[in-house]
Amino acid sequence: MNRQPFPTHRLAALALLNSDHRFSRKAGQFLGQLAVDTAPMSEAQADWLDKLLDRSGLPPMAAGGE
Template structure:
């Protein structure tokens, strides 16, 4: 992705956690894991993060995992 708002999934997760976005407990746990785990994300995790970013009105720029 060329115009990435977030350079990695950690920053995308932190933006969602620190923002005023409505999140379920499960989504919060998922984002907390992404915030501390630099491992590359699975396809399912990439999709879920993209959905959460879209619902929050943030550009999906964390595809591909950590850098």
């Protein structure tokens, strides 16, 4: 598996949505929003995305990524 950090939150969200990991409806809605919204994430959104990536065993966001 490619362990390169995700350069954008959109790519990270799409990877999570395409994974075999199950998410709550709230998390799925959050990931769907990130997949289509190019606006910068808030600190709280970035923290939640980091947690979802970690729990799913996927690489983290790249330092300085969107």
